[in-house]
Amino acid sequence: MDDLNVAREVAGSGDGPRREIAEKCTACGQCIASCLLLEEIGEAPLEIAGRGATVEEAFSCTLCELCTAVCPAGLSPAGMFAAKRTEAVANGEFPIYDYRYLYPDRELNTCKLYREKYNIHYQELPVDQEGEAAFFPGCTMLTYGSDLTRAAFHHLARLWPRMTLLTDCCGKPLYQMGLKERGENYTAFLKNKLKKLAVKVLITACPNCFYELRNQLAPDGIEVRTIYENWGFGVAGKGLITIHDSCPDRHEGIFARQVREALRNSGYRLVEMEYYGANTFCCGSGGQVSHFRPDLAMALTDRRLEEAGNTGAGILAGYCLSCVLNFARDANGLKVRHVLDLLLGQEKDYSEIKKRAKALYTGPEGEENWRRVMAE
Structure with missing residues (x-):
């Protein structure tokens, strides 16, 4: 044989x-x-x-x-x-509990710690209030893109007067880490919350959240839509852009199509990398690999940045903030922006975000922060 x-x-x-x-x-x-x-x-x-x-x-x-x-x-x-x-x-073959600082359902995790230490809150916005429509930016944007979160919310609130802001994670990290039962429990929590708030339309900014929640919430009659869906941004832009497509979007390309249309309508010129859409390379943040295999994650990021640099574009834009943060820390002269920054007229430099996150666990105060976030 x-x-x-x-x-x-x-x-x-x-x-x-x-x-x-x-x-x-x-x-x-x-x-x-x-x-x-x-x-x-x-x-x-x-x-x-x-x-x-x-x-x-x-x-x-x-x-x-x-x-x-x-x-x-x-x-x-x-x-x-x-x-x-x-x-x-x-089967207990992998020490997943060592990575509990990533668990979105814990009282304190690395995202919540970042928001606490850098005084990031949304008290001035209608958070977790009853309403037909809700904006679900996702945990990464909530944590590392607070100005962008606010700008996106106000943009949507003009169209949906009873818009509420949800500050939850979609739960995908739990499933990706192999915590199936924990993920299902978190999904049940999220469904119950949306039911209590009478939410009928959930508008997402993150492709991970969109694809994770669309299938989970469909049986409950909750429509999940993207923020790029014909919302009329109206900000005039210029320059040559290349777009990094997010991995969750590769099979259906919903974000890829909507984002390109919105940018073209705003006046940007687009040039594609060699690998884009369905064939795009991962940025290095997928599957929490930056925590499990940081060496491989860095190699993936470097490969993609080299490809973006070869296009001659001045701006590398992404519609997943995790991707943007990966690229921004070592962009080699490229201007790295979230697509919503461009469409909403924001000017945000993300190059120091990773350093700020790492600083939380540096020195004596960092040791105390680590003790708190890993507490049983």
């Missing part, structure tokens, strides 16, 4: 993505050519499925789904790695 058939026979006993890979993968190599992790592993997904993904491999995957986008059969090695994460956490 040849090696491919052996791998299929072994992997065929698995479930979900691993079984599908065992049945359909031809080891053509297209995913390996696109993915730094698969290149590092040096094996086709069929071989990995045959022996079973390791815990280290699973937590090194950005879960960006580029592998699926380039696969002729639409297979998902990322799905196989995600399933291994869940299995590893359930």
